[in-house]
Each structure stands twice: as C-alpha cells, then as structure tokens.
Amino acid sequence: METRTRDRVKQAVSEHGPITAAELAGRLGLTPAAVRRHLDCLADAGLLEEHEKAATGARRRGRPARAYVLTEAGHTDLREDYDSLAADVLRFLAEHAGSGAVTAYAQQRARELAERLARELDAAGDDIGDRTAALAAGLRREGYAASARPVATGTPLAGVQLCQGHCPVRDVAAEFPQLCEAEAEMFSDVLGVHVQRLASLAHGEHVCTTFVPLPDVPRAGASTPSTSPDSTERDPR
Incomplete structure (x- = not known):
C-alpha cells in the first residue's frame, strides 16, 4: 500500500x-x-x-x-513504471487471447519500426554491408544506441556485427521474448539474409548483438572448380 x-x-x-x-x-x-x-x-x-x-x-x-x-532520475523511474504497465497489458493479452496475440503484436511493432527505417535502407542500395550500416544509423535515430562493424573480414565467416546498447522494451522483452524474435526476423527481412542474435539486453547481457553474414566472395587469385571432365580419370585403354 x-x-x-x-x-x-x-x-x-x-x-x-x-x-x-x-x-x-x-x-x-x-x-x-x-x-x-x-x-x-x-x-x-x-x-x-x-x-x-x-x-x-x-x-x-x-x-x-x-x-x-x-528530477531526471524521477522521469527515468516513471518510464520504468510504464514498462510495468506494458508488461501488464501483454499478460492480459496472453491470458485472454493467447500467446499468438502477443506474437502478432510483436510482429506489428517490428513492421512499424521497419517502415520508419525505410528511408535509410532505401538509400543504401543492395549491398548487405551498406544496408547493415544504414540499419544501425536508423536504429540510432530511434534511440537504440546502435553501431555496426565488420568482423572476420577475409574469411568464410565474414560478416557485420550489429550492436544495440539500448532497448526501450528490455524489461518487457525479458518476459515476452516474442519482441526480440520479431525484431530479429525484421532484420532478416530488410537485409535479405538470415541473421543470428548472439546476445540480448533482455537476457542480461550488456548489449544486444546480432551477426549479419556477408556473401562468400571468392578471394582474388583463388582457383575455381573446373567444369571439364576429371583430368585424373583413367584412360580406358
């Protein structure tokens, strides 16, 4: 009381x-x-x-x-109260409409975020690395403290690491992972490649980390398989 x-x-x-x-x-x-x-x-x-x-x-x-x-701390504390309200609403939705309704909400929220990021992504073209950098820029504008950096360059595991240092639904997503899952699916959709979520603020890590694989581009001078018959095939004579 x-x-x-x-x-x-x-x-x-x-x-x-x-x-x-x-x-x-x-x-x-x-x-x-x-x-x-x-x-x-x-x-x-x-x-x-x-x-x-x-x-x-x-x-x-x-x-x-x-x-x-x-105070500023008071405003922050009040925002955390709103997180509690959001969690209460999603619990009510899950109880009365089923977990599928929560998933549908999470997917709708992710679609709306993608629409707000469309400007940056459209300007980036088709290159996955450029699109990931544009995605990070758009997420920064939305307050996610996002960054992107290349990893394992020059190897078959080359990719881009997308990091988000802030998440407005971190505490709610700890209880409702559908929010994180829908966000990762949206990343895959807008980037055109299957991404992998490696770490999450909702799970207690200090940053959300998503791995974005880059196409396997043959290295300069690398040999390519020949389409001619196997030169080692034995002479039938």
Whole structure:
C-alpha cells in the first residue's frame, strides 16, 4: 500500500509539478503529513527536488511555499513504471487471447519500426554491408544506441556485427521474448539474409548483438572448380 501511494504521489508531481504538499494532499485525498512523508522518501531517493513557489493571496507574506518537481532520475523511474504497465497489458493479452496475440503484436511493432527505417535502407542500395550500416544509423535515430562493424573480414565467416546498447522494451522483452524474435526476423527481412542474435539486453547481457553474414566472395587469385571432365580419370585403354 505504501509503495502504491508513493507511486500516486510521484505520478501527480509529474503531471502537476511544481506542486506543494498541501496541493497534492487535496488532489490525492491524503493528509498533508502523509504526503510530506512520501515526498521526503522520494526526495531522499533522488526522484524529486524542491523549488520555491511564490505565495499568493493570504500567503503573500512569509516564506515561499515548497513545491516539488521530478528530477531526471524521477522521469527515468516513471518510464520504468510504464514498462510495468506494458508488461501488464501483454499478460492480459496472453491470458485472454493467447500467446499468438502477443506474437502478432510483436510482429506489428517490428513492421512499424521497419517502415520508419525505410528511408535509410532505401538509400543504401543492395549491398548487405551498406544496408547493415544504414540499419544501425536508423536504429540510432530511434534511440537504440546502435553501431555496426565488420568482423572476420577475409574469411568464410565474414560478416557485420550489429550492436544495440539500448532497448526501450528490455524489461518487457525479458518476459515476452516474442519482441526480440520479431525484431530479429525484421532484420532478416530488410537485409535479405538470415541473421543470428548472439546476445540480448533482455537476457542480461550488456548489449544486444546480432551477426549479419556477408556473401562468400571468392578471394582474388583463388582457383575455381573446373567444369571439364576429371583430368585424373583413367584412360580406358
């Protein structure tokens, strides 16, 4: 109950701040003393900070009222609350419509992301390496902190390593892997090659890593198989 009330206080500060304890008490139906207790806890946690609010009316004289706003950490904490809401919605969807409905949602979300990345990908042409670099650029624009770098160059295992240092649905995807699976499938579709997810933020790794294989291009000077009959075939004579 304490945690739920504290979350209500934090949400109210987000929506109405700068706001005083007395104003919060009126909005939430709590006593000013109870509100101040929650405000102190949130401030001690670095989620709120005090601002002076000029007194009006009968309070024009005396000390300015203390008003509260969210800190940057408070905004981040609130976004995590929205993650919890998203997880609740997907649980409800899975329970009442089945896991297939969650998969359908994840695939729709991935398609919408692909549409937003289309500009970069269309400009990149057909080269898989160029398209992967364009994909990384588009993901960066979307806030995924993405990068791409070549790996195993000059070997049969040559490819591009696509890394994402941030994921807006990391915590939700830990419970609903369909989100990661749909994203990887979308990568395969837009790049035209089967990709392999090697690591995931949702599984506790520090970055999402996807391997994108490059076409096996023969090295310069490499011999090619002859189409002529086998020269070692024994003379029938």
